[in-house]
Amino acid sequence: MRTSTRRSRRLSALAVAAALTTGLLAGCAEDSDDPSGSNEGGGNANGKTTLTVGTFGVFGYKQAGLYDEYMKLHPDITIKENVTTRTDVYWPKTLTRLQAGSGTDDIQAIEVGNVTEAVQTQGDKFVDLGKDVDKSQWLDWKNAQATTADGKLIGLGTDIGPMAICYRKDLFQKAGLETDRTKLAEQWKGDWGKYVDLGKQYMEKAPKGTKFVDSASSVYNAVLNGESERYYDKDGNVVWDKSAGVKKAWNVSMEVATSDMSAKLKQFDKPWDQGYANGTFATVACPAWMIGYIQEKSGDSGKGKWDVAAAPTASNWGGSFIGVPTASKHQKEAVELAKWLTAPEQQAKVFAKQASFPSTPSAYSGLKPATETQAFFSDAPITEIFSASAETIPTQIFGVKDQPINTAINDIGILQVEQKGASPDEGWDAASEEIKDVLGQ
Amino acid sequence: MTSSKQALAHPASSAEAASGDEPGAAGGAHGRGTPPPGTTSWRSRLYRWDMKASPYAFIAPFFIVFGAFSLVPLLYTAWYSLHNVQLSDLDNQKWAGLDNYQNLLSSDFFWNALGNTFTIGVISTVPQLMMAIGLAHLLNYRLRGSTVWRVVMLTPYATSVAAATLVFVLLYSWDGGAINWALGGIGIDPVNWRESDWGSQFAVSSIVIWRWTGYNALIYLAAMQAIPSDLYESASIDGANRWQQFIHVTIPQLRPTILFTVVVSTIGATQLFGEPLLFGGVSGSKGGSDHQYQTLGLYMYDQGWIIGNLGKASAIAWSMFLILVIVAVINLVFTRRLRKSQ
Numbered sequence: 001m002r003t004s005t006r007r008s009r010r011l012s013a014l015a016v017a018a019a020l021t022t023g024l025l026a027g028c029a030e031d032s033d034d035p036s037g038s039n040e041g042g043g044n045a046n047g048k049t050t051l052t053v054g055t056f057g058v059f060g061y062k063q064a065g066l067y068d069e070y071m072k073l074h075p076d077i078t079i080k081e082n083v084t085t086r087t088d089v090y091w092p093k094t095l096t097r098l099q100a101g102s103g104t105d106d107i108q109a110i111e112v113g114n115v116t117e118a119v120q121t122q123g124d125k126f127v128d129l130g131k132d133v134d135k136s137q138w139l140d141w142k143n144a145q146a147t148t149a150d151g152k153l154i155g156l157g158t159d160i161g162p163m164a165i166c167y168r169k170d171l172f173q174k175a176g177l178e179t180d181r182t183k184l185a186e187q188w189k190g191d192w193g194k195y196v197d198l199g200k201q202y203m204e205k206a207p208k209g210t211k212f213v214d215s216a217s218s219v220y221n222a223v224l225n226g227e228s229e230r231y232y233d234k235d236g237n238v239v240w241d242k243s244a245g246v247k248k249a250w251n252v253s254m255e256v257a258t259s260d261m262s263a264k265l266k267q268f269d270k271p272w273d274q275g276y277a278n279g280t281f282a283t284v285a286c287p288a289w290m291i292g293y294i295q296e297k298s299g300d301s302g303k304g305k306w307d308v309a310a311a312p313t314a315s316n317w318g319g320s321f322i323g324v325p326t327a328s329k330h331q332k333e334a335v336e337l338a339k340w341l342t343a344p345e346q347q348a349k350v351f352a353k354q355a356s357f358p359s360t361p362s363a364y365s366g367l368k369p370a371t372e373t374q375a376f377f378s379d380a381p382i383t384e385i386f387s388a389s390a391e392t393i394p395t396q397i398f399g400v401k402d403q404p405i406n407t408a409i410n411d412i413g414i415l416q417v418e419q420k421g422a423s424p425d426e427g428w429d430a431a432s433e434e435i436k437d438v439l440g441q
Numbered sequence: 442m443t444s445s446k447q448a449l450a451h452p453a454s455s456a457e458a459a460s461g462d463e464p465g466a467a468g469g470a471h472g473r474g475t476p477p478p479g480t481t482s483w484r485s486r487l488y489r490w491d492m493k494a495s496p497y498a499f500i501a502p503f504f505i506v507f508g509a510f511s512l513v514p515l516l517y518t519a520w521y522s523l524h525n526v527q528l529s530d531l532d533n534q535k536w537a538g539l540d541n542y543q544n545l546l547s548s549d550f551f552w553n554a555l556g557n558t559f560t561i562g563v564i565s566t567v568p569q570l571m572m573a574i575g576l577a578h579l580l581n582y583r584l585r586g587s588t589v590w591r592v593v594m595l596t597p598y599a600t601s602v603a604a605a606t607l608v609f610v611l612l613y614s615w616d617g618g619a620i621n622w623a624l625g626g627i628g629i630d631p632v633n634w635r636e637s638d639w640g641s642q643f644a645v646s647s648i649v650i651w652r653w654t655g656y657n658a659l660i661y662l663a664a665m666q667a668i669p670s671d672l673y674e675s676a677s678i679d680g681a682n683r684w685q686q687f688i689h690v691t692i693p694q695l696r697p698t699i700l701f702t703v704v705v706s707t708i709g710a711t712q713l714f715g716e717p718l719l720f721g722g723v724s725g726s727k728g729g730s731d732h733q734y735q736t737l738g739l740y741m742y743d744q745g746w747i748i749g750n751l752g753k754a755s756a757i758a759w760s761m762f763l764i765l766v767i768v769a770v771i772n773l774v775f776t777r778r779l780r781k782s783q
Contacts, residue, residue: 268722407747415730437548
């Protein structure tokens with residue numbers, strides 16, 4: 001009797017332990033198998049195929065209602081978006097999954113800063129999209145960025161980042177500066193130095209608590225992205241310390257960092273967001289994708305006060321691609337979706353919602369931003385300004401470690417000068433040290 | 442033959458076994474309380490098996506999971522640390538010997554991170570534990586609604602690192618943060634909490650202190666309540682006041698607990714990662730523009746996942762492991778001494 005109760009108790013304990021372990025294992029299995037598991041045999045219980053789209057940040061597809069539209073057109077397809085907001089989390093995760101050959105989404109977004117790394121190291125992990133699409137839809141340089149040495153197109157261009165200057169008309173007026181967007185653009189045309197000079201003028205009569213620009217980094221990136229040679233030369237050698245483009249951008253940004261015209265904020269940080277809401281800076285280098293961001297962060301307080309003027313030089317900041325990993329179990333369906341999402345008509349729809357600028361020129365004629373956006377930016381002809389910039393953007397050369405090098409210069413070099421009061425030479429040296437570490441030298 | 446063997450194996454039952462004519466095995470078995478011979482059915486064998494095997498079955502889940510998710514990665518990391526591996530090209534591993542470790546020893550960034558880990562560890566652990574003892578001492582008095590106080594103490598610990606850090610980032614914000622605003626109120630210039638060397642380390646430490654003080658206080662409180670009250674009684678008969686009782690009764694009695702919390706906090710401080718990462722905001726893995734609060738954990742993350750140099754990151758991981766082993770050894774020596782002195 002006693003033994004039997006003891007044994008039964010032991011048995012039940014064993015059962016609990018077993019249940020826990022299986023539960024644990026099932027949990028794991030569910031986790032890793034979910035995307036592919038539901039794909040087994042081409043569909044789930046409802047006979048539907050689930051396609052997953054992995055992105056970082058806001059791509060505007062969901063916002064512009066593209067997923068819903070596609071699902072209506074294709075009743076057998078369900079689309080799920082997996083967003084990882086931080087790029088520095090998204091990309092390493094995607095890299096490891098690509099190489100493991102599992103866990104990837106059916107469509108993966110690739111940022112322009114990472115696309116060279118993807119082309120050079122992950123070429124065989126992506127489906128060649130070149131055969132399935134009409135490549136002439138895209139800007140040539142956009143295609144070139146995602147094409148491997150043997151001519152494989154691993155990603156379709158989504159948006160690009162033609163740049164303008166967004167400025168607070170009301171603050172300019174208070175500081176006694178020109179407020180008309182065409183005349184302003186004329187004043188700084190062709191030379192970022194003139195833009196900095198205007199900043200000095202602004203600071204003489206600046207409204208209390210405001211600065212001319214959000215950060216020296218913003219100016220650095222704006223200038224650098226107008227240069228074709230950045231950190232690598234076209235043979236793939238690292239030339240960051242000799243590059244004329246880097247030097248030019250560095251010098252202009254140093255002029256900003258050592259003056260008092262910068263609000264000294266770090267882009268995409270919380271205080272930067274607050275800077276928009278509180279109107280603490282008067283200008284910001286403004287790639288097309290920034291339009292939506294400003295609108296969101298400034299809220300009603302900025303409505304009608306912002307305006308857009310052409311930047312001193314045409315440049316491209318950012319933009320992405322979407323590719324289909326070979327690990328996807330639904331390559332055919334995923335390629336179809338990727339084609340559809342990046343087609344000119346859809347890119348125009350995203351622009352209408354999010355102002356992300358299309359990488360397909362045939363979309364340009366019909367571009368129309370949302371009336372809301374237009375009102376927010378004082379009825380500026382956003383479409384024309386960005387189109388004009390897009391047409392003269394130089395082809396930029398990227399390299400494998402572009403992203404970490406850029407981070408080193410911005411978040412070590414420039415930040416030290418701007419926030420810690422280091423001299424420009426000290427800042428440059430610190431960035432050099434960092435880049436040596438990045439390159440493993 | 443049999444009986445002598447039995448006698449060797451079971452000296453206690455040897456007399457009984459030697460005196461009787463019965464086979465020794467029976468006597469020996471009797472002595473151990475197992476069923477007598479002849480009835481050795483599959484049932485009793487099963488029972489014996491059950492006795493032997495069940496504990497292993499029960500502990501197996503932990504060890505299987507530990508093996509799969511801790512031991513294998515640990516060894517794999519060691520393998521990686523001896524190779525040149527890039528995150529973007531995992532299959533291409535070039536043997537590098539101890540290059541990665543040599544590289545670390547000659548790297549300013551590594552020593553800087555090690556130093557930061559140490560200083561942040563000290564300025565977060567020391568005040569934290571001292572405050573925790575003080576709080577525990579206060580909570581040990583008879584209080585109205587003592588459970589409420591104890592629950593409140595534990596709340597910061599239950600908050601996620603991310604949520605807590607985000608709030609602290611706003612508080613420490615250089616431009617318009619509550620702390621600089623308060624400092625301004627008493628005439629002190631605003632401090633750039635994120636970019637100044639000591640300011641940033643202090644700020645990171647304060648997040649750690651805020652989160653862990655209550656947790657440690659509750660551990661101390663539990664230990665305090667286990668101290669026999671007659672010790673206090675006799676102390677008060679001897680004329681010791683509250684403070685003297687605290688110093689001469691409470692603290693010595695708490696010694697093993699204090700040691701435990703010191704060890705746990707030291708391990709936590711060595712692995713400090715989430716707070717500085719999130720405190721840094723975008724590109725937080727750099728630990729500030731001058732790496733002024735880059736801890737070893739952050740440096741490892743930066744090397745491995747941002748820069749993509751997995752070999753070097755693995756070497757950092759193993760260095761951290763070795764540092765923790767050293768900490769454990771020092772702890773062992775201290776514990777031994779403590780035991781001897783008692």
